[in-house]
Amino acid sequence: MNKIQKDLLIIGAGPAGLGAALYAKRGGLDFSIVEKYMAGGQITNTEFIENYLGFKEEVSGFDLTKSFIDHCNVLGVNIDDYTDIGSIEPEKEKNLFKCKVLDSEDLYIVKSIIIATGASPKKLHVKGEKEKIGSGISFCATCDGALYKDKEVAVVGGGDTAVEEALFLTKFAKKVYIIHRRDELRAVEILQNRAFNNDKIEILWDSVIKEFIGDEKLEKISIKNLKDGKKYTKNIDGVFEYVGYKPNSDIVKDWINIDDNGFVITDEYMRTSLEGIYAVGDVRATPLRQVITAVSDGAIAATALDKHLRGLL
Ligand code: NAP
Numbered sequence: 001m002n003k004i005q006k007d008l009l010i011i012g013a014g015p016a017g018l019g020a021a022l023y024a025k026r027g028g029l030d031f032s033i034v035e036k037y038m039a040g041g042q043i044t045n046t047e048f049i050e051n052y053l054g055f056k057e058e059v060s061g062f063d064l065t066k067s068f069i070d071h072c073n074v075l076g077v078n079i080d081d082y083t084d085i086g087s088i089e090p091e092k093e094k095n096l097f098k099c100k101v102l103d104s105e106d107l108y109i110v111k112s113i114i115i116a117t118g119a120s121p122k123k124l125h126v127k128g129e130k131e132k133i134g135s136g137i138s139f140c141a142t143c144d145g146a147l148y149k150d151k152e153v154a155v156v157g158g159g160d161t162a163v164e165e166a167l168f169l170t171k172f173a174k175k176v177y178i179i180h181r182r183d184e185l186r187a188v189e190i191l192q193n194r195a196f197n198n199d200k201i202e203i204l205w206d207s208v209i210k211e212f213i214g215d216e217k218l219e220k221i222s223i224k225n226l227k228d229g230k231k232y233t234k235n236i237d238g239v240f241e242y243v244g245y246k247p248n249s250d251i252v253k254d255w256i257n258i259d260d261n262g263f264v265i266t267d268e269y270m271r272t273s274l275e276g277i278y279a280v281g282d283v284r285a286t287p288l289r290q291v292i293t294a295v296s297d298g299a300i301a302a303t304a305l306d307k308h309l310r311g312l313l
Helices: 016-028 040-047 061-074 140-147 160-169 189-196 290-311
Strands: 001-012 029-034 085-091 096-101 107-116 119-121 154-156 175-179 201-206 207-213 219-225 230-233 238-241 245-247 277-279
Touching: 001 016, 001 096, 001 290, 016 040, 016 061, 016 290, 040 119, 085 230, 107 290, 119 238, 140 160, 140 238, 154 160, 160 175, 160 189, 160 238, 175 207, 189 201, 277 290
Parallel strands: 001 029, 001 107, 107 277, 154 175, 154 238, 175 201
Antiparallel strands: 085 096, 096 107, 119 245, 207 219, 219 230
Protein backbone atom coordinates (compact mmCIF):
# COMPACT_ATOMS: atom_id res chain seq x y z
CA MET A 1 0.00 0.00 0.00
CA ASN A 2 1.36 3.41 -1.03
CA LYS A 3 0.27 5.86 1.70
CA ILE A 4 0.07 9.51 0.63
CA GLN A 5 -0.41 11.96 3.51
CA LYS A 6 -1.78 15.40 2.77
CA ASP A 7 -3.71 18.16 4.50
CA LEU A 8 -6.29 18.17 1.72
CA LEU A 9 -7.55 16.00 -1.11
CA ILE A 10 -9.66 17.65 -3.83
CA ILE A 11 -11.78 15.04 -5.59
CA GLY A 12 -12.76 16.19 -9.08
CA ALA A 13 -11.00 18.55 -11.51
CA GLY A 14 -13.91 20.35 -13.16
CA PRO A 15 -14.27 24.13 -12.70
CA ALA A 16 -15.14 23.72 -8.98
CA GLY A 17 -12.18 21.47 -8.19
CA LEU A 18 -9.79 23.62 -10.24
CA GLY A 19 -11.08 26.79 -8.57
CA ALA A 20 -10.39 25.14 -5.20
CA ALA A 21 -6.92 24.03 -6.37
CA LEU A 22 -6.00 27.57 -7.46
CA TYR A 23 -6.90 29.02 -4.09
CA ALA A 24 -5.41 26.09 -2.15
CA LYS A 25 -2.11 26.52 -4.00
CA ARG A 26 -2.01 30.26 -3.48
CA GLY A 27 -2.86 29.65 0.21
CA GLY A 28 0.13 27.29 0.51
CA LEU A 29 -1.94 24.21 1.39
CA ASP A 30 -0.40 20.75 1.15
CA PHE A 31 -2.88 19.05 -1.18
CA SER A 32 -3.51 16.72 -4.10
CA ILE A 33 -6.21 16.97 -6.76
CA VAL A 34 -7.48 13.83 -8.44
CA GLU A 35 -9.85 13.36 -11.36
CA LYS A 36 -11.66 10.18 -12.34
CA TYR A 37 -11.50 10.95 -16.09
CA MET A 38 -9.72 13.82 -17.81
CA ALA A 39 -9.65 17.20 -16.07
CA GLY A 40 -12.41 19.59 -17.17
CA GLY A 41 -15.73 18.11 -16.12
CA GLN A 42 -19.04 18.68 -17.86
CA ILE A 43 -18.03 21.88 -19.72
CA THR A 44 -15.79 19.90 -22.04
CA ASN A 45 -19.09 18.64 -23.55
CA THR A 46 -20.28 22.19 -24.23
CA GLU A 47 -19.79 23.55 -27.73
CA PHE A 48 -19.51 27.22 -26.78
CA ILE A 49 -19.67 29.18 -23.55
CA GLU A 50 -20.81 32.77 -23.81
CA ASN A 51 -21.57 33.56 -20.18
CA TYR A 52 -18.21 33.24 -18.46
CA LEU A 53 -17.16 36.70 -17.35
CA GLY A 54 -14.26 38.12 -19.30
CA PHE A 55 -14.70 36.03 -22.45
CA LYS A 56 -16.76 38.28 -24.70
CA GLU A 57 -16.10 36.12 -27.75
CA GLU A 58 -17.47 32.57 -27.76
CA VAL A 59 -15.08 30.17 -26.07
CA SER A 60 -15.40 26.42 -26.39
CA GLY A 61 -15.76 24.36 -23.23
CA PHE A 62 -12.54 22.64 -24.21
CA ASP A 63 -10.56 25.91 -24.53
CA LEU A 64 -11.95 27.37 -21.31
CA THR A 65 -11.01 24.17 -19.50
CA LYS A 66 -7.54 24.32 -21.00
CA SER A 67 -7.02 27.85 -19.72
CA PHE A 68 -8.15 26.75 -16.21
CA ILE A 69 -5.74 23.83 -16.26
CA ASP A 70 -2.87 25.93 -17.66
CA HIS A 71 -3.38 28.48 -14.91
CA CYS A 72 -3.22 25.77 -12.23
CA ASN A 73 -0.21 24.10 -13.89
CA VAL A 74 1.72 27.39 -14.03
CA LEU A 75 1.33 27.64 -10.25
CA GLY A 76 2.68 24.10 -9.87
CA VAL A 77 -0.58 22.16 -9.40
CA ASN A 78 -0.37 18.62 -10.76
CA ILE A 79 -3.71 17.04 -11.55
CA ASP A 80 -3.81 13.27 -11.17
CA ASP A 81 -6.07 12.35 -14.09
CA TYR A 82 -7.76 8.96 -14.26
CA THR A 83 -7.51 8.52 -10.50
CA ASP A 84 -10.81 7.26 -9.17
CA ILE A 85 -11.42 7.47 -5.42
CA GLY A 86 -13.45 4.33 -4.76
CA SER A 87 -14.13 4.83 -1.05
CA ILE A 88 -13.68 7.29 1.80
CA GLU A 89 -13.36 6.04 5.34
CA PRO A 90 -13.66 8.72 8.04
CA GLU A 91 -11.55 8.12 11.17
CA LYS A 92 -13.37 10.50 13.46
CA GLU A 93 -11.21 10.04 16.57
CA LYS A 94 -8.06 10.99 14.58
CA ASN A 95 -9.77 13.65 12.44
CA LEU A 96 -8.50 11.87 9.33
CA PHE A 97 -10.00 10.40 6.19
CA LYS A 98 -8.68 7.38 4.33
CA CYS A 99 -9.36 7.60 0.60
CA LYS A 100 -8.72 4.46 -1.40
CA VAL A 101 -7.89 4.78 -5.09
CA LEU A 102 -9.64 2.19 -7.24
CA ASP A 103 -7.45 -0.33 -9.08
CA SER A 104 -4.34 1.01 -7.36
CA GLU A 105 -2.19 0.59 -4.25
CA ASP A 106 -2.54 4.31 -3.47
CA LEU A 107 -4.21 5.33 -0.21
CA TYR A 108 -4.64 9.01 0.58
CA ILE A 109 -4.66 9.83 4.31
CA VAL A 110 -5.89 13.39 4.62
CA LYS A 111 -7.16 15.90 7.17
CA SER A 112 -9.79 17.33 4.87
CA ILE A 113 -11.56 16.75 1.57
CA ILE A 114 -13.23 18.98 -1.02
CA ILE A 115 -15.83 16.97 -2.91
CA ALA A 116 -15.98 18.41 -6.44
CA THR A 117 -17.35 15.36 -8.20
CA GLY A 118 -20.09 17.17 -10.14
CA ALA A 119 -23.38 15.84 -11.41
CA SER A 120 -24.18 13.83 -14.46
CA PRO A 121 -27.18 14.60 -16.62
CA LYS A 122 -29.24 11.49 -17.03
CA LYS A 123 -29.14 10.35 -20.62
CA LEU A 124 -31.68 8.61 -22.82
CA HIS A 125 -29.38 5.76 -23.85
CA VAL A 126 -30.74 5.46 -27.38
CA LYS A 127 -29.03 4.85 -30.70
CA GLY A 128 -26.78 7.66 -32.00
CA GLU A 129 -26.90 9.63 -28.73
CA LYS A 130 -23.27 9.12 -27.69
CA GLU A 131 -21.91 10.32 -31.06
CA LYS A 132 -24.04 13.50 -31.14
CA ILE A 133 -23.33 14.84 -27.64
CA GLY A 134 -21.67 18.22 -28.32
CA SER A 135 -22.73 18.07 -32.01
CA GLY A 136 -26.44 18.74 -31.71
CA ILE A 137 -27.27 17.19 -28.34
CA SER A 138 -26.84 19.48 -25.35
CA PHE A 139 -27.67 19.39 -21.66
CA CYS A 140 -27.44 23.15 -21.10
CA ALA A 141 -29.76 25.67 -22.76
CA THR A 142 -28.11 28.53 -20.86
CA CYS A 143 -24.80 27.63 -22.48
CA ASP A 144 -25.90 26.58 -25.97
CA GLY A 145 -29.37 28.07 -26.55
CA ALA A 146 -28.17 31.16 -28.41
CA LEU A 147 -26.51 28.92 -31.02
CA TYR A 148 -29.98 27.94 -32.25
CA LYS A 149 -31.24 31.36 -33.32
CA ASP A 150 -34.16 30.89 -35.75
CA LYS A 151 -33.66 27.12 -35.75
CA GLU A 152 -35.86 24.22 -34.65
CA VAL A 153 -34.96 22.45 -31.43
CA ALA A 154 -36.48 19.83 -29.17
CA VAL A 155 -36.38 19.47 -25.40
CA VAL A 156 -36.83 16.03 -23.88
CA GLY A 157 -38.57 15.67 -20.51
CA GLY A 158 -41.68 16.96 -18.79
CA GLY A 159 -40.29 18.22 -15.47
CA ASP A 160 -39.68 21.77 -14.24
CA THR A 161 -36.24 21.90 -15.84
CA ALA A 162 -37.42 20.77 -19.27
CA VAL A 163 -40.31 23.24 -19.37
CA GLU A 164 -38.30 26.12 -17.93
CA GLU A 165 -35.49 25.54 -20.42
CA ALA A 166 -37.96 25.13 -23.31
CA LEU A 167 -39.36 28.56 -22.43
CA PHE A 168 -35.83 29.97 -22.31
CA LEU A 169 -35.05 28.48 -25.73
CA THR A 170 -37.99 30.32 -27.31
CA LYS A 171 -35.87 33.46 -26.97
CA PHE A 172 -33.67 32.08 -29.75
CA ALA A 173 -35.28 29.21 -31.64
CA LYS A 174 -38.18 29.69 -34.03
CA LYS A 175 -39.77 26.43 -32.85
CA VAL A 176 -39.32 24.39 -29.68
CA TYR A 177 -40.79 20.90 -29.40
CA ILE A 178 -41.18 19.37 -25.95
CA ILE A 179 -40.98 15.62 -26.32
CA HIS A 180 -42.58 14.00 -23.29
CA ARG A 181 -43.19 10.32 -22.66
CA ARG A 182 -46.60 10.81 -20.97
CA ASP A 183 -49.80 12.71 -21.67
CA GLU A 184 -49.31 15.22 -18.85
CA LEU A 185 -46.35 17.26 -17.74
CA ARG A 186 -44.69 16.77 -14.38
CA ALA A 187 -43.78 20.49 -14.19
CA VAL A 188 -45.65 22.86 -11.87
CA GLU A 189 -48.86 24.37 -13.21
CA ILE A 190 -47.49 27.88 -13.66
CA LEU A 191 -44.75 26.60 -15.95
CA GLN A 192 -47.18 24.35 -17.80
CA ASN A 193 -49.47 27.30 -18.48
CA ARG A 194 -46.61 29.40 -19.76
CA ALA A 195 -45.64 26.59 -22.14
CA PHE A 196 -49.24 26.03 -23.30
CA ASN A 197 -49.59 29.76 -24.01
CA ASN A 198 -46.32 30.09 -25.92
CA ASP A 199 -46.87 29.99 -29.70
CA LYS A 200 -43.36 28.73 -30.37
CA ILE A 201 -43.79 25.62 -28.19
CA GLU A 202 -45.43 22.43 -29.42
CA ILE A 203 -45.68 19.43 -27.14
CA LEU A 204 -45.30 15.96 -28.61
CA TRP A 205 -47.21 13.91 -26.05
CA ASP A 206 -46.64 10.21 -25.31
CA SER A 207 -43.49 10.36 -27.37
CA VAL A 208 -39.91 9.18 -27.05
CA ILE A 209 -36.79 9.57 -29.18
CA LYS A 210 -35.65 6.24 -30.56
CA GLU A 211 -32.63 7.41 -32.58
CA PHE A 212 -30.42 10.45 -33.28
CA ILE A 213 -29.50 10.67 -36.97
CA GLY A 214 -26.91 12.71 -38.89
CA ASP A 215 -23.51 12.38 -40.53
CA GLU A 216 -21.44 14.64 -38.33
CA LYS A 217 -23.95 17.00 -36.74
CA LEU A 218 -27.45 16.05 -35.66
CA GLU A 219 -29.93 16.32 -38.56
CA LYS A 220 -32.98 14.22 -37.63
CA ILE A 221 -34.56 12.31 -34.80
CA SER A 222 -36.65 9.20 -34.97
CA ILE A 223 -39.70 9.53 -32.70
CA LYS A 224 -42.09 6.86 -31.48
CA ASN A 225 -45.60 7.60 -30.23
CA LEU A 226 -46.11 5.25 -27.30
CA LYS A 227 -49.94 5.31 -27.54
CA ASP A 228 -50.40 4.32 -31.18
CA GLY A 229 -46.93 2.79 -31.71
CA LYS A 230 -46.30 4.94 -34.83
CA LYS A 231 -42.72 5.91 -35.71
CA TYR A 232 -41.62 8.88 -37.81
CA THR A 233 -38.54 11.05 -38.37
CA LYS A 234 -38.35 14.80 -37.82
CA ASN A 235 -35.69 17.26 -39.03
CA ILE A 236 -34.19 18.98 -36.03
CA ASP A 237 -31.21 21.29 -35.41
CA GLY A 238 -30.67 20.58 -31.73
CA VAL A 239 -31.97 18.45 -28.87
CA PHE A 240 -31.75 19.39 -25.20
CA GLU A 241 -32.11 16.47 -22.81
CA TYR A 242 -33.62 17.27 -19.41
CA VAL A 243 -34.60 13.95 -17.97
CA GLY A 244 -33.06 14.65 -14.56
CA TYR A 245 -29.60 14.99 -13.02
CA LYS A 246 -27.74 12.58 -10.85
CA PRO A 247 -25.30 14.14 -8.39
CA ASN A 248 -22.06 12.20 -8.14
CA SER A 249 -22.38 11.93 -4.36
CA ASP A 250 -22.29 8.16 -3.96
CA ILE A 251 -18.96 8.07 -2.10
CA VAL A 252 -20.20 10.34 0.70
CA LYS A 253 -23.98 10.00 0.70
CA ASP A 254 -24.11 7.44 3.51
CA TRP A 255 -22.51 9.67 6.12
CA ILE A 256 -23.12 13.31 5.19
CA ASN A 257 -26.38 15.19 4.77
CA ILE A 258 -27.82 15.23 1.27
CA ASP A 259 -31.13 16.60 0.00
CA ASP A 260 -34.00 14.54 -1.45
CA ASN A 261 -32.30 14.51 -4.87
CA GLY A 262 -28.91 13.38 -3.52
CA PHE A 263 -27.17 16.78 -3.68
CA VAL A 264 -24.76 17.49 -0.79
CA ILE A 265 -26.01 20.12 1.65
CA THR A 266 -23.46 22.78 2.67
CA ASP A 267 -23.34 26.06 4.52
CA GLU A 268 -22.04 29.30 3.01
CA TYR A 269 -18.43 28.17 3.58
CA MET A 270 -19.16 24.98 1.59
CA ARG A 271 -18.87 22.91 4.81
CA THR A 272 -20.91 19.73 4.86
CA SER A 273 -22.44 18.10 7.94
CA LEU A 274 -19.13 16.33 8.67
CA GLU A 275 -16.20 18.46 9.87
CA GLY A 276 -13.33 18.46 7.38
CA ILE A 277 -15.50 17.64 4.36
CA TYR A 278 -16.49 20.41 1.96
CA ALA A 279 -18.57 20.18 -1.22
CA VAL A 280 -18.44 22.49 -4.23
CA GLY A 281 -19.98 22.90 -7.68
CA ASP A 282 -22.68 20.76 -9.22
CA VAL A 283 -22.64 18.04 -6.54
CA ARG A 284 -23.76 20.66 -4.01
CA ALA A 285 -27.36 21.66 -3.29
CA THR A 286 -27.31 25.08 -4.94
CA PRO A 287 -29.78 27.29 -6.84
CA LEU A 288 -27.48 27.80 -9.86
CA ARG A 289 -25.21 25.31 -11.57
CA GLN A 290 -22.89 27.25 -13.87
CA VAL A 291 -19.12 27.36 -14.46
CA ILE A 292 -18.90 30.75 -12.78
CA THR A 293 -20.64 29.56 -9.61
CA ALA A 294 -18.62 26.32 -9.51
CA VAL A 295 -15.30 28.20 -9.66
CA SER A 296 -16.55 30.53 -6.96
CA ASP A 297 -17.61 27.61 -4.72
CA GLY A 298 -14.10 26.18 -5.04
CA ALA A 299 -12.50 29.48 -4.07
CA ILE A 300 -14.75 29.82 -1.00
CA ALA A 301 -14.11 26.23 0.14
CA ALA A 302 -10.31 26.39 -0.19
CA THR A 303 -10.17 29.72 1.63
CA ALA A 304 -12.45 28.51 4.41
CA LEU A 305 -10.49 25.28 4.71
CA ASP A 306 -7.20 27.12 4.96
CA LYS A 307 -8.65 29.09 7.89
CA HIS A 308 -10.06 25.90 9.42
CA LEU A 309 -6.68 24.11 9.27
CA ARG A 310 -5.06 27.13 10.93
CA GLY A 311 -7.71 27.09 13.66
CA LEU A 312 -9.24 30.39 12.54
CA LEU A 313 -12.65 29.09 11.40
P1 NAP B 1 -37.51 15.60 -12.87
O1 NAP B 1 -38.49 16.36 -12.08
O2 NAP B 1 -37.00 14.33 -12.34
O3 NAP B 1 -38.16 15.39 -14.31
C1 NAP B 1 -37.53 14.58 -15.26
C2 NAP B 1 -38.45 14.46 -16.45
O4 NAP B 1 -37.82 13.63 -17.41
C3 NAP B 1 -39.81 13.83 -16.11
O5 NAP B 1 -40.84 14.49 -16.84
C4 NAP B 1 -39.67 12.40 -16.61
O6 NAP B 1 -40.86 11.85 -17.12
C5 NAP B 1 -38.70 12.56 -17.76
N1 NAP B 1 -37.87 11.38 -17.95
C6 NAP B 1 -37.10 10.75 -17.02
N2 NAP B 1 -36.47 9.72 -17.59
C7 NAP B 1 -36.82 9.70 -18.90
C8 NAP B 1 -36.48 8.89 -20.00
N3 NAP B 1 -35.62 7.87 -19.89
N4 NAP B 1 -37.04 9.16 -21.21
C9 NAP B 1 -37.90 10.19 -21.37
N5 NAP B 1 -38.25 11.01 -20.35
C10 NAP B 1 -37.72 10.77 -19.12
O7 NAP B 1 -36.16 16.47 -13.17
P2 NAP B 1 -36.00 18.03 -13.30
O8 NAP B 1 -37.05 18.60 -14.16
O9 NAP B 1 -34.56 18.23 -13.68
O10 NAP B 1 -36.22 18.56 -11.81
C11 NAP B 1 -35.43 18.07 -10.72
C12 NAP B 1 -35.89 18.75 -9.42
O11 NAP B 1 -35.55 20.13 -9.46
C13 NAP B 1 -37.39 18.66 -9.23
O12 NAP B 1 -37.65 18.52 -7.88
C14 NAP B 1 -37.88 20.00 -9.72
O13 NAP B 1 -39.09 20.40 -9.13
C15 NAP B 1 -36.74 20.91 -9.30
N6 NAP B 1 -36.70 22.08 -10.17
C16 NAP B 1 -37.40 23.18 -9.79
C17 NAP B 1 -37.39 24.29 -10.58
C18 NAP B 1 -38.15 25.48 -10.14
O14 NAP B 1 -38.69 25.46 -9.07
N7 NAP B 1 -38.20 26.55 -10.92
C19 NAP B 1 -36.72 24.32 -11.79
C20 NAP B 1 -36.02 23.19 -12.17
C21 NAP B 1 -36.03 22.07 -11.36
P3 NAP B 1 -42.09 11.46 -16.14
O15 NAP B 1 -42.73 12.75 -15.78
O16 NAP B 1 -42.92 10.59 -16.99
O17 NAP B 1 -41.49 10.75 -14.98
